[in-house]
Amino acid sequence: MDDKKQPIVIKKVFKGHGHHGGAWKVAYADFVTAMMAFFLLMWLLGSTSKSQQQGISNFFKHPSAIQGPGGASTSMIKLGGTKDMPTGPTQMHSIGGSRAPTQEEIRRAAEEKERQRMQTLEVELRKAINRSQALRPFKDQLLIDITPEGLRIQIVDKENRPMFDLGSDVLMPYARAILERIGDFLNHVPNKISITGHTDAHQFLNANMSNWELSTERANAARRALIAGGMDKGKVARIVGLGDTVLFDKKNPLAAVNRRISIIVLNKQTEEAMAKGDAYLTGAQTSTVQTASAPVAAPVPTPPHP
Structure with missing residues (x-):
């Protein structure tokens, strides 16, 4: 047997880098995903209205703020496909572009904005009345609502608490105080105002005086009281006297509530x-108010003077 030892051979194996592994596939997938997200964003911007875009923005800013009975609400944002996209005058016709609104659409938008402004003014006025110690005792005589003409404030007579001396345009002290407080409030509102006087159905025996003259003179007396309270005299756009032609309580023409400003x-x-x-x-001719600050007392027979 040969006693010589066999030589030890060490074989070194070097791994090549020809195919660079699979890292490029991950990078490519990330790129494709980013492109899909980008094109989805462009599709959303071109296929949704301004209000829908705002809803999407609000959802991602405050995801927990929009809640429905079963959790997050889906009623504000519809992304089910083209069937959920807006159609008609407000539809977007191309990505990133839209047609100009029509004059009718502009008019409706302006009317809606003005209606919302009147609702805000109504809330502020009610709060002002509740804060005023001078007005609080007379809340049942202050009726506030919104008519096609604007925000209406009615001051009505109450049994044993008339606004004017019988058959005259002289204001009672409490009625003057109410009008002066309202005048101060209205002076901070940019809109002009209209003042209308009403009487009940009692008629004058004097042929030289009628409910037409009396209602007009009382409306003018109210104007003077508003100005005395701080309202600019230039805010008055119209003074109207309607006599007893537009009754608040048509079933009781002689009721005190029919006498009002x-x-x-x-x-x-x-x-x-x-x-x-x-x-x-329209506003002056509306005879029924459903949004009074407090219910008006049921009418009872009144003295034989408007």
Whole structure:
């Protein structure tokens, strides 16, 4: 047997880098995903309205703020496909572009904005009345609602608490105080106002005086009291006396509630109509109010004078 030892051979194996592994596949997948997200974003921007875009933005800014009965609400954002996209006048016709709104759409948007502004003004006025110690005792005589002409404030007579001396335009002290407080509030509102006087159905025995004159003179007396409270005299756009032609309580023509002063904060549409000479009296002619600050006492027979 050969005693010589066999030589030890060490074999070194070097791994090549020809195919660079699979890292490039991950990078490519990330790139494709990013491109898909980008094109999805472009599709959303071109296929949704401004309000829907705002809803999407609000959802991602405050994801927990929009809640429905079963959790997050899906009613504000619809992404089910083209069937959920807006159609008609507001539809987007190309990605990133849209047609100009029509005059009718602009008019409706302006009216909606003005309506919301009147609702805000109504809330502020009610808060002001509740804060005022002078007005709080007379809340049941202050009726506030919104008419096609604007925000209407009505001050109505109450049994044993009339606004004027019987058959005259002389204001009672409490009624003057109410009007002066309202005048101060209205002076901070940019809109012009309309003042309308109403009487009940009692008629004068004096042929030289009628409910027409009395209602007009009382509306003018209310104007003077508003100005005395701080309202600029230039804010008055119209003074109207309607006598007993527009009764608050038609079933009881002699009821005290029919004797009232109506002050309307005119919306922009009515102001423009008046400037053109074609203003209407929708607000003044509405005889029923459902949004009073407090219920008016049931009418009872009144003295034989308006």
